[in-house]
Amino acid sequence: MKIFLKILLFVSISTFSFAQKTVLDKPITLKLSNERLEEALKIIGDRNGFSFSYNPADFDLSRRVTLNAAGKAVRQVLDELFRDSATYKERRNHIILQKVAEKPEEPKDIIINGYVFDQETGERIAQVSIFEKRTLVSAVTNQMGYFRMRLPAALPNPRLEVRKERYLGTSVTVNNQQAMDIGLIHTKIDEKPLQILTQTKPSSVPVTDTFKVRVPAPTPVFVASADTSNVPRQKRKLNLENVEKTFVDAFTTAQQAVHIQNVRDTIYRPFQVSLLPFVGTNHVLSGNVINGLSFNIIAGYSLGVNALEVGGFANLVRWDVHGAQISGFANLVGRNVYGLQASGFANGVLKNFDGMQASGFANLTAGHHSGLQIAGFANLTGGSFTNGFQTAGFANVTLGSMKSGQISGFANLTLGNVSGWQISGFGNLALNKLRGIQISSYFNYATVHEKGLQLALFNYADSSGALPIGLFSFVRRNGYRRYEISTDELNYANVTFKTGIQKFYNILTIGSNFGMADKPLYTFGYGVGTALNLGRGWMTNVDLTANKIMQATNRFDSSNGIFYRLSLGLEKKITRHLALFGAASLTGLTAQPGYLKLDNSRLYQPFPTATLRNGLDFTNWVGFQVGIRICNR
CATH class of the missing domain: 2.60.40.1120 (Carboxypeptidase-like, regulatory domain)
Known part of the structure; x- marks a missing residue:
């Protein structure tokens, strides 16, 4: 039984090995001298375990041949015997020889x-x-x-x-x-x-x-x-070999990818024309060719461009572009671009860009960008951006530092430092240091705003040495914040929050008289102010607020009055986070006649009461405000 299994295993291995190697690829060793062709074929077949099948009328079998083969494949031996006058087909253990029709012309x-x-x-x-x-x-x-x-x-x-x-x-x-x-x-x-x-x-x-x-x-x-x-390569944060391999695999057939992997030679051509990638004058080696001028009817694929590339649909380049690259839909470059890249839809560069990038929808530069990025929808730069600006219909994103400007219809985002400006229709975000200007209609964010201006409805900074101007500005670390509890001539109690920076802050305030007769039910207001540090814990403030007076619960109409207050105050810290303050104020009230029953004998009125064109009375007086403040620093 063991002997039978060994024989069966040997036959299986032999059969498998033979199946892997065709008869035409089988190496043979043979030496013939001045033999007839017919006899030579018989000897070759008999000695190597196969036979030939052919029409004797197709060949000169009496022709004398000499052969010296040492380890050559059968097909190579047949090439020497017939010299392109026959073709070979393999059927099981037979080789079929067929005569090749004679061509009258010299082979091209x-x-x-x-x-x-x-x-x-x-x-x-x-x-x-x-x-x-x-x-x-x-x-x-x-x-x-x-x-x-x-x-x-x-x-x-x-x-x-x-x-x-x-x-x-x-x-x-x-x-x-x-x-x-x-x-x-x-x-x-x-x-x-x-x-x-x-x-x-x-x-x-x-x-x-x-x-x-x-x-x-x-x-x-x-x-x-x-x-x-x-050559062993050092590890990098971004494995460029993997990026290039992915880039190659995405646009090549298996045979073309083999050439790109094997061939490290750089081939130069002054001019090429292609219909599709690898269907053109550079054939399947186009991925290894740098062209001076490149014209792609639909799309093309090359190693590089040194002057101009134009594509009806897309241009695909493995390495660098020096010059201009223009396409109807998209351009994609595996390394750097120095010049112009323009497309109807999108541009992509996997390393650095120096020049102008313009597209109907989006632009991508994975590395550093120096110049312009213009897109109908969005721009993305993976490295730093210098010497120009980004402009897009929707958004601009820079993952590195920005030493220029960003303009967008919706938002701008920079993860690194910004030295320049950000202008958008909705919001701007600078997630590191900002030295420059942020302008938007709604929101600005900066981690550290060292110098410049923030202008929006809402502004935020972790720390700031700049000027935030908006409806509400908040600086977390070194900003100006005051929480006030005070009383004045109009309200028994007021609660006020001031936020921003010392030079310019926003004021939110609400006051109440707790239902007292001849007094407002409550007031609420908004304003701006500035403060000056006098030293030794002393500080002076100038505030301007506009306040709405509510005489009845849930009543917000023109019958309620509005007063405007300009105050000059003085603050003295008693602890690090606690201060007392007092202020003199000038208040102007516009309301219906007799709206408030104020005792004018106790208030100084610098200007006489006047009736405005809309029938409202304008009343003014000098008042006061005193209270306590909780300070952030």
Whole structure:
């Protein structure tokens, strides 16, 4: 039973191994001299366990052939025997030979094919990039390491560039060879790859290439390409390798992504035209090409642009743009832009921008931006923003510092320091230091407002050395705040809150007489004021308030009077957070005649009572206010 299981396991493994390697890829070793073609085919088949099927009338079977094959694949041996006069098809354990119709004209192209293998282990290598620099014709090896590519027959001295991640790149001269094996040297990630090793097969001297190590001619060499993926990189907060890989994967097919991963050579072209990404004059190597002028009928994909790129729908660039990039819908750049980027919908730059970015909807600069950002809806800058301004119909966001300005229809947000201005229709937020101006219709927020102005209905700052002007301003740390309890000639008790800064603060006040006859039921008012520190705990205040008088509960109409009060007060601290104050005031009241039954004999009236055009009386008097204050500092 054990012997049976061993035999079954051996047969299964053998069958599986054979299934993985086709007959045409099977290596054979054979030496023939002046044999008839018919006999040569029989010998090849008999010695290697397969047979040929063909029409004897299609071939000159009496033709004498000589063959010396050492480890060559069957298809390479057949290429030597038939020299493009036959095609091969594999059916189980048979190879079917068919005659190729003769072409009267000279071939315009030559077919080059072969295998790429690991020179140390002999194993064939899959997903190797092979290309010719002048034509940008390229191929990728299959799982068996086989490649096939077509080059123009008129191309002088064609050379194949062979690249594979974690292998030393090499350059091979084609000469008259149409079938070739190419060996690559594997490099470990911890080893320096820039070593020069002798090539096992002859090739001509490499052309000048700044991405390769220069070696003296005419020694044949393997040449290391400048493959930065073999160099250990330091960790960064943002892993640019992952960003670039995501950027590549989003817009490429599997074969195109292989080229981008393997080929670190930078190829330059003065001009390119494409219909879609990788469908154009740069073929599937467009992701490795920097173009001077680039025109994309629908969309294009390239390594970089050095002058101008125009796209009907979208432009996609892996690295940098120097110049102008214009598209009907969107532009996306993997690194930097120096110049102009304009689109109908959106622009995106994954690193830095120096120039002008304009779109119908949104702009994104992930790094530093210097210049202008103009969008119909929103702008976002991931780093700092300098030497210009952001303007958008809805919002501007800068995650770094802002050394310029922001204008938006709704809101502006800066997470870093602001040195400039923020203007919006609704609100502004500066989440770090602000040296400049915030203007909005509703709300301004600054963590530390060192210098400048806040102008909105509501202003807030953690600390401020600036001037906040609005309906209500609050400075948490070094602001001016007073909670007052006082009495005056009109109300028995008043509660007042003052907030802002010492130079300019807002006043909210409410007073009551607790239902006393001939007195207001209650009053409430709003005002502004300023304070001057006199030293030694003394401070003076000038306040101006407007107050509504309520004579009946829940009655708020024109029959109630309004009085305006200008007061000059003096404060003296008795503890760190407690002070006494007194103030002289000048009050003017507009109300219906006889609205308040004031005893004028006890009040000084500097101006005579007058009747206004609307029939209301204007009464004035000099009054007082005394009370206690709770101070924040």
